[in-house]
Amino acid sequence: MARVVRARRIPDTAPIGAINITPLIDVMLVLLVVIIIAIPIASHEVPVDLPVGPSRVVDPLPPTVLAIDRQGTLTWNGEAVRDAALPDRLAGLRQSGAALHLQTDPEARYERFDGILAVVKRAGITKLGFVGNRPLED
Template sequence: MTRAVRARRIPDTAPIGAINITPLIDVMLVLLVVIIIAIPIASHKVPVDLPAGRGTPVPLPPAVLAIDRQGALHWNGAALADAALPERLAALQKSGAVLHLQTDPEARYERFDRILATVKRAGITRLGFVGNRPLED
């Protein structure tokens, strides 16, 4: 004799008490990536030389080195020989004054490049470029 198998009726299932943490892990990983990307940007620093001390010293007037269209040099309006330029730049570097470099737009770029290389070799760090206007003769 065979016995008939009777199916039992399962009562309604109870709600599951566990939380699906997969979305939570996904959100946490995205936040971690965002933080890893944002930290180097937030910690980037630009070094700036700021004056220290109570009183601010009176700044020296800037020295103007001009190159005219023929390539001749002028230091504060007076003609200057190429051989005297390194000596003037060394004195300027010791004093800490600013150098303004003014070049006539018609001057040759090679001449400007050689003068700029001389300025760099002299250790001048405070340099400004003055407008693109022709020099008055």
């Protein structure tokens, strides 16, 4: 008996309608997280006026030291000072032209330091230095 071989019909290859987009979503989420983390770091800046060139002028007046201890108490050259009296002292310092050194105990609260720094800025002090990060002597 002769066998008749019929060719099977191969179905037309149609484009796949369902694409696996899970890897695409994973990559997009990773990129989104990287962008969210990187943007605040790149856009944070603090404007600082730095001197240009070598310093040739020696300041004849000794600097005034404003210290904040760990409890948040202010001292002006070793003398306790109230917050209400600080703007007047800063105005006198600005007129004298002396520099202000801000010394803060490492255990002091940042909010306290930030508030005092805002008062100094409002007073118009331009000669400002920060003393090292070490505990104040008792």
